[in-house]
Amino acid sequence: MPTPSFRLEADWNPEIATPGQLKITLVNTGQEQVEGFALGVTSLFRIKPDSPIGGARLLEQLSNYHLLAPEDGFVLEPGGRWEIVAKQISHTLRHYTYGPKSAAVTLADGTMVLPEIAPMTLKGEPGSPTIVHPARRPLPEGETAISVIPFPAAVEVTGNSVPAMIGFGEGPELAYNSYEVTADLARRLFPGETLFGDGLPVRCLAGARLDQGAYEIVFGETVTLRAGDADGFQHGFITLAQMLRGAQKHPEDFTFPTSGTISDAPRFDWRGSHLDVARQVYTTEEIIAFLDTMAWNKLNRFHIHLNDDEGWRLDVPDYPELAEKAAWRGPGEILPPLLGSPFERHGLVYRAADVTAMVDHGLSLGIQTIPEIDIPGHCYCVLKALPQLVDPDETGIYRSVQYFPNNALNPALDETYKFLEAVIKTLVELFPAKWIHIGGDEVADEAWAGSPQARSLQGPNGWQGTFELQSHFLKQIQSLLKKYGKDTGAWEEAALGGGVDPDRSYLVAWKKSESGRDLALAGYDVVLAPAEHAYFDMAQSTEWWEPGASWAGTVSVETCYAFDPAHDWPAEVQDKLIGIQSCLWSENLANRALFDHLTYPRLSAIAETAWSPRAAKDFARFMAIQTLMPKARLG
Numbered sequence: 069m070p071t072p073s074f075r076l077e078a079d080w081n082p083e084i085a086t087p088g089q090l091k092i093t094l095v096n097t098g099q100e101q102v103e104g105f106a107l108g109v110t111s112l113f114r115i116k117p118d119s120p121i122g123g124a125r126l127l128e129q130l131s132n133y134h135l136l137a138p139e140d141g142f143v144l145e146p147g148g149r150w151e152i153v154a155k156q157i158s159h160t161l162r163h164y165t166y167g168p169k170s171a172a173v174t175l176a177d178g179t180m181v182l183p184e185i186a187p188m189t190l191k192g193e194p195g196s197p198t199i200v201h202p203a204r205r206p207l208p209e210g211e212t213a214i215s216v217i218p219f220p221a222a223v224e225v226t227g228n229s230v231p232a233m234i235g236f237g238e239g240p241e242l243a244y245n246s247y248e249v250t251a252d253l254a255r256r257l258f259p260g261e262t263l264f265g266d267g268l269p270v271r272c273l274a275g276a277r278l279d280q281g282a283y284e285i286v287f288g289e290t291v292t293l294r295a296g297d298a299d300g301f302q303h304g305f306i307t308l309a310q311m312l313r314g315a316q317k318h319p320e321d322f323t324f325p326t327s328g329t330i331s332d333a334p335r336f337d338w339r340g341s342h343l344d345v346a347r348q349v350y351t352t353e354e355i356i357a358f359l360d361t362m363a364w365n366k367l368n369r370f371h372i373h374l375n376d377d378e379g380w381r382l383d384v385p386d387y388p389e390l391a392e393k394a395a396w397r398g399p400g401e402i403l404p405p406l407l408g409s410p411f412e413r414h415g416l417v418y419r420a421a422d423v424t425a426m427v428d429h430g431l432s433l434g435i436q437t438i439p440e441i442d443i444p445g446h447c448y449c450v451l452k453a454l455p456q457l458v459d460p461d462e463t464g465i466y467r468s469v470q471y472f473p474n475n476a477l478n479p480a481l482d483e484t485y486k487f488l489e490a491v492i493k494t495l496v497e498l499f500p501a502k503w504i505h506i507g508g509d510e511v512a513d514e515a516w517a518g519s520p521q522a523r524s525l526q527g528p529n530g531w532q533g534t535f536e537l538q539s540h541f542l543k544q545i546q547s548l549l550k551k552y553g554k555d556t557g558a559w560e561e562a563a564l565g566g567g568v569d570p571d572r573s574y575l576v577a578w579k580k581s582e583s584g585r586d587l588a589l590a591g592y593d594v595v596l597a598p599a600e601h602a603y604f605d606m607a608q609s610t611e612w613w614e615p616g617a618s619w620a621g622t623v624s625v626e627t628c629y630a631f632d633p634a635h636d637w638p639a640e641v642q643d644k645l646i647g648i649q650s651c652l653w654s655e656n657l658a659n660r661a662l663f664d665h666l667t668y669p670r671l672s673a674i675a676e677t678a679w680s681p682r683a684a685k686d687f688a689r690f691m692a693i694q695t696l697m698p699k700a701r702l703g
């Protein structure tokens with residue numbers, strides 16, 4: 069009996085209906101007719117559940133997972149097409165990556181067949197995904213000819229003599245350790261190249277007067293590197309190696325100087341990068357590869373988003389249900405396949421040893437890892453895995469922006485705090501950084517309105533609205549963190565309804581550049597990550613075949629580079645800005661090949677904004693150097 073086979077096509081037409089018409093077609097590419105089947109699809113669109121759908125019935129839906137079936141009695145002949153037409157879609161689809169990401173046809177006898185998936189087209193126009201890496205541009209005339217990203221604060225150099233390698237001349241053990249760490253890093257990032265070894269002997273001096281991470285290089289008869297700490301020496305060696313690589317690979321543009329000075333120090337303490345490891349799965353090795361590329365960009369804060377509605381990634385020994393259930397998607401699991409995950413049990417959980425491996429790797433490179441547990445919202449899979457965290461008398465359904473039903477932890481239940489005590493204990497044991505990020509974003513307005521226990525907290529001195537109750541909840545978690553000596557990080561919504569206590573906390577402003585200013589005026593320390601500049605999941609142009617999302621517009625390399633933190637902040641709150649970070653939300657990263665395209669060189673653009681003084685930034689120079697920067701090459 070020949071095996072059935074199918075192809076799944078999708079097309080978006082914004083000219084029919086508002087915001088547009090989605091047509092999904094299942095083509096029977098096999099030799100037999102089929103009937104009594106159903107189609108499961110994961111994507112980034114959502115068909116409005118109660119809307120009429122041409123040619124199909126919606127059997128199940130969770131967020132953007134759909135299970136669709138044809139009308140009763142429908143027979144799909146060999147070569148035949150089953151067309152599903154939906155005219156009420158959650159939002160405008162702007163890029164092919166919004167379309168089907170994974171799918172399965174379940175036949176009448178229960179067998180599952182995986183269709184070939186064609187990338188979603190626009191108005192039927194032919195085309196296919198293209199990944200075009202931004203090209204290198206020649207270094208403009210008159211630019212300082214050194215290939216360093218982020219560009220140093222002060223550079224006065226001349227001459228050119230390219231050494232074979234960067235060697236260690238003499239100096240304290242601290243400096244030698246940094247030399248070895250940087251040499252190993254370079255070997256991992258650029259296999260087959262020898263940047264460090266017998267060659268130019270760099271003389272290292274420990275200069276106590278230099279700030280953390282700062283360094284100074286003096287070129288002359290010998291090369292002297294002065295720094296006050298391990299970070300500073302590492303930064304200096306990276307700068308030397310970057311100059312060497314540039315001079316080797318593009319001698320027409322770049323030199324390795326023979327005289328003069330580079331004096332360098334970071335603009336911001338917090339030079340961060342966030343990664344969402346909940347929506348997609350990243351192995352410890354992949355995270356380590358990403359950390360390596362961060363280090364080469366002199367970034368020093370890794371914000372790891374460990375849970376979301378679509379998955380929980382941290383093993384908490386007191387709650388084994390998290391590792392057994394909440395970390396997995398697939399048929400018959402508490403979560404269906406989502407966002408491109410395959411139609412089989414699929415997931416990942418980090419055990420203590422995995423966390424220690426990534427945290428220690430980061431620390432060896434001067435990167436602190438800040439764990440995020442996103443509460444009280446974004447907890448759909450937690451509440452499914454731990455039903456004791458739900459008020460048994462809760463009524464009604466509220467939905468998150470991503471359309472998950474009832475996904476917020478309940479601030480009125482003792483079980484909630486017992487659970488969070490266990491989670492925080494695990495975090496404290498595994499993550500040495502002084503901050504723990506507790507999320508606080510995107511809680512649905514109606515959360516808790518249907519919970520009698522939550523409502524019982526209401527009263528003259530109790531909460532009035534959702535965000536007052538959120539504030540009450542987050543403050544309790546903040547006190548718990550203080551007990552462990554930890555500071556609290558959260559997304560900007562943690563300032564709503566009275567907020568968290570500004571003392572010993574920082575908030576990440578993500579909605580607009582201006583929202584950070586308001587938080588600073590309210591007394592918070594702020595990390596800026598405005599989506600319009602710093603969200604790497606945003607597509608880089610309006611082109612249909614460019615991957616990514618677009619709710620915050622498009623973020624080209626130039627737009628990302630143009631980010632000018634706090635330019636509109638009053639002088640008296642400038643010291644509230646502790647730094648900036650990028651965010652890589654992974655809904656669109658089902659395909660590993662997209663990771664590098666979405667991340668690089670925008671990671672370097674953020675790094676330069678985080679490190680270099682405003683006046684030292686120059687986009688044309690950046691474009692001449694960016695191709696020398698490493699990629700993680702996952703998968």
Ligand code: TNX
Pocket residue numbers: 509510559578603605617653654655
């Ligand atoms: C908003 S930014 C979110 C995330 C999504 C992201 C997609 C933030 C705190 N919440 O849940 O992944 O948009 O760009």
